Amino acid sequence: MMIKFGRMPGFPSRGSFETIPAKRTPANVAEGILKFLSDGKLHDSSEVAKMVGLPERDAEKILNFLIQGGLAEKGVQITKSGCYFLTLPV
Numbered sequence: 001m002m003i004k005f006g007r008m009p010g011f012p013s014r015g016s017f018e019t020i021p022a023k024r025t026p027a028n029v030a031e032g033i034l035k036f037l038s039d040g041k042l043h044d045s046s047e048v049a050k051m052v053g054l055p056e057r058d059a060e061k062i063l064n065f066l067i068q069g070g071l072a073e074k075g076v077q078i079t080k081s082g083c084y085f086l087t088l089p090v
Helices: 026-037 045-052 056-068 080-087
Strands: none
Touching: 026 045, 026 056, 026 080, 045 056
16 A cells, blocks of 8 residues: 655645734734824724724723823823833834
């Protein structure tokens, strides 16, 4: 009996799969939120959640962290400290 190795007929090749994006860290999401808020306008949490592609509940957790750290204000708007934070080297 001979065993054949390889792809079964009709099975997709390796190149046909979409690449899975790397998992974003909360720090990356927080930075994205601060950049979004840097326009100086008031935004609501649902708008911020949509922009970062997270459920509103998860986005609110990060927003609360930014508010407690003085980097954003309720309403949601970036503070002067938040603007300064964006200019810091990584």
